Every structure is written in C-alpha cells, then in structure tokens.
Amino acid sequence: MTVKIKMKDTNTPIYFEEVESHFLEGSTLALLFKDNFVRNFPLIHIFYYETQQDRVRLKTPSETNSKF
Numbered sequence: 001m002t003v004k005i006k007m008k009d010t011n012t013p014i015y016f017e018e019v020e021s022h023f024l025e026g027s028t029l030a031l032l033f034k035d036n037f038v039r040n041f042p043l044i045h046i047f048y049y050e051t052q053q054d055r056v057r058l059k060t061p062s063e064t065n066s067k068f
Helices: 061-065
Strands: 002-007 014-016 019-025 028-033 038-042 046-052
Touching: 002 019, 019 046
Parallel strands: none
Antiparallel strands: 002 014, 002 046, 019 028, 028 038
16 A cells, blocks of 8 residues: 655655555554565655555445345
C-alpha cells in the first residue's frame, strides 16, 4: 500500500511505498514495511495521513443468516 503523510512543518507531502500495515502505537503513527522495518512518526507533527489500500466490507448478521 501507499501512505501519504503531510507534516505540519512543510508544504510537501511524503509518500511511502511498499507499506504492509499502519497502526497507532502510543502517540505515534507506525508504518510496517514489507521488509519488516517499522518507522514511527509522532502524531503531534502530523497534519494528516492517507492510505491507499483495498477495504473489506464485513457482512452484518442479518446478511449472513438470511436464507434465499
């Protein structure tokens, strides 16, 4: 996946390729790369971040229990 991070102190966003996952770790945004490298960014310095990945829609109980 691709992650775009816009820091508060610059106008140019930073793009990170080959990110396997992202998660919050305390007060930081952690990026896990495909080579098992983790990079943390303090949330206080991030204006916003975007991810580009496929989203999975979970089915509701009524959708899974319905009989056609």
